Amino acid sequence: xxxxxxxxxxxxxxLMLLPTLVVLGVFLYYPALETLRLSLYRANFVFxxxxxxxxxxxxxxxxxxxxxxxxxxxxxxxxxxxxxxxxFGLSLAILVNQPIRGAAVYRSLLLYPYALxxxxxxxxxxxxxNPEVGLVNNIxxxxxxxxxxxxxxxxxxxxxxxxxxxxxxxxxxxxxYIAALQNLPGELLEAAALDGAxxxxxxxxxxxxxxxPITFFLIFVNxxxxxxxxxxxxxxxxxxxxxxxxxxxxxxxxxxxYQDGFQNFQTGFAAAQAILMLAMVGAITALxxxxxxxxxxxx
Amino acid sequence: MARRAVQTALIHLTLIVVVLLxxxxxxxxxxxxxxxxxxxxxxxxxxxxxxxxNLVSAWNGAKLGLYIRNSFxxxxxITVLKVITSSLAAMVLVYFxxxxxxxxxxxxxxxxxxxxxxxxxxxxxxxxxxGWANTYQAVIVPFAxxxxxxxxxxQHFMNIPGSLLDAARIDGAGPxxxxxxxxxxxxxxxxxxxxxxxxxxxWEQYLWPLIIIRDSSHQVIQVGLKSLIGQASGQTDWGxxxxxxxxAILPPVIMxxxxxxxxxxxxxxxxxx
Numbered sequence: 001x002x003x004x005x006x007x008x009x010x011x012x013x014x015l016m017l018l019p020t021l022v023v024l025g026v027f028l029y030y031p032a033l034e035t036l037r038l039s040l041y042r043a044n045f046v047f048x049x050x051x052x053x054x055x056x057x058x059x060x061x062x063x064x065x066x067x068x069x070x071x072x073x074x075x076x077x078x079x080x081x082x083x084x085x086x087x088f089g090l091s092l093a094i095l096v097n098q099p100i101r102g103a104a105v106y107r108s109l110l111l112y113p114y115a116l117x118x119x120x121x122x123x124x125x126x127x128x129x130n131p132e133v134g135l136v137n138n139i140x141x142x143x144x145x146x147x148x149x150x151x152x153x154x155x156x157x158x159x160x161x162x163x164x165x166x167x168x169x170x171x172x173x174x175x176x177y178i179a180a181l182q183n184l185p186g187e188l189l190e191a192a193a194l195d196g197a198x199x200x201x202x203x204x205x206x207x208x209x210x211x212x213p214i215t216f217f218l219i220f221v222n223x224x225x226x227x228x229x230x231x232x233x234x235x236x237x238x239x240x241x242x243x244x245x246x247x248x249x250x251x252x253x254x255x256x257x258y259q260d261g262f263q264n265f266q267t268g269f270a271a272a273q274a275i276l277m278l279a280m281v282g283a284i285t286a287l288x289x290x291x292x293x294x295x296x297x298x299x
Numbered sequence: 300m301a302r303r304a305v306q307t308a309l310i311h312l313t314l315i316v317v318v319l320l321x322x323x324x325x326x327x328x329x330x331x332x333x334x335x336x337x338x339x340x341x342x343x344x345x346x347x348x349x350x351x352x353n354l355v356s357a358w359n360g361a362k363l364g365l366y367i368r369n370s371f372x373x374x375x376x377i378t379v380l381k382v383i384t385s386s387l388a389a390m391v392l393v394y395f396x397x398x399x400x401x402x403x404x405x406x407x408x409x410x411x412x413x414x415x416x417x418x419x420x421x422x423x424x425x426x427x428x429x430g431w432a433n434t435y436q437a438v439i440v441p442f443a444x445x446x447x448x449x450x451x452x453x454q455h456f457m458n459i460p461g462s463l464l465d466a467a468r469i470d471g472a473g474p475x476x477x478x479x480x481x482x483x484x485x486x487x488x489x490x491x492x493x494x495x496x497x498x499x500x501x502w503e504q505y506l507w508p509l510i511i512i513r514d515s516s517h518q519v520i521q522v523g524l525k526s527l528i529g530q531a532s533g534q535t536d537w538g539x540x541x542x543x544x545x546x547a548i549l550p551p552v553i554m555x556x557x558x559x560x561x562x563x564x565x566x567x568x569x570x571x572x
Binding site: 004005006007008009010012013014016017019020023024026027028029030031032034035038045092095096098100102106109110112113114115116117118119120121123124125126127128130132133135138139142167170224228229231232235236254257258261262267270271274277278281282285 | 324384387390393417423442464
């Protein structure tokens, strides 16, 4: 590999690497270390105060029932977004992959939600499910005489945020599954069909295993999306509410960091939460690497 | 034969229903953006003629024009800087003989495990101390380098035949000549894919601008949507808001249409090593 490395000017090399190293160092590594330090201090940006408190903020977090509630809500939300996202994505991909006229048109129409940002998805759903003037309640009111308070009822609000999140990411999952289906080796499917396998058997025992690398990849992409990128969707749709039990039903972990850091101004406490989340992200990545070795990439 | 026709018809029917369901929120936004007054707030889904009025009132009255301009500056700035810094870094990682190269690459890749969303608390402090609050550089510079970009370009560079390098060397080309007249022309698909990914990433920024930009003159559209909707949701001019969201969707859609093919090519190339 190193036979390509022919240029020897080290100063030039350093100069070319410098922009990357400075940006990554100053704006990622330094803040990461600073977050770690702040997690040990009871700090406040507004008053510029800092008191060393050791691990007590972690202790406070890990004994706080409302933190566990947020954690549980985040886990359920992520599981639903990943499971529903992949299930819908794959079923639709199989459907538009059928040899029918106009399949390309259906495909491109279904891909478009991908061009939307989560914030825009949130805005659209906020209007559609507005209790007074939204389309959904206008219809429900005239048909059944009911008008649910979608964003005030914890169960409805949680469901709404989940479905909006799944809908927004559908185009992405669909794009990858369509590409993967079109690259499946035709001989294997024909052989299975010749051997008399039913369509369901072909799907269950041939297609699904062949798709496992892409499914594996999509699980982690969707997981990252559910943990981080849905922040704006939640912020616009529910702002973390409505309250159920100890905290807001859509106050997921990342939303909590934002609330404690920038609304309650508990800087150190928010930093401690960020450190716990970094540890979780690290654990998920490690899991991905370990599990990735067991996946058959067909090579 | 008849069974086959019924099956095809069923597939079409299912697909039409699915397309309508999936596409409905967008279609709905498009229709509502053309309506005004009481029609917007009713179940009426017949398009009307007020699209232009709604656009104008969003663009001027609700500062949509300002937010869109800011988002352009930010997304283009991030994209251009990332492509440049990533190309330079990837070139060093492949074509220069330097010590501790693999350690360096590992350190770059490790930043993938440090999402900015989790560092906002410390980043807020840092950027404020730099005096960058409420400026463009606050939302551009922290994102000017990219581990993803370096990774993709490095993969691509390693697959460019070494004979081209030898030829360029014999012709007396230095590193920059080689980069500009050999590497870049051979990397359009990868650069195109990278441009698309990073533009959409830059355009969709939300949490960080929400925190660091407190004055609307530098705010980006994603956060600006909130001020379009307004605080008292009973008073929201939803026709205007829907017109605004349509405008905010356009740039990523245009980028996707322009670079979508590069994206799939660039992706396929990096997939097949």
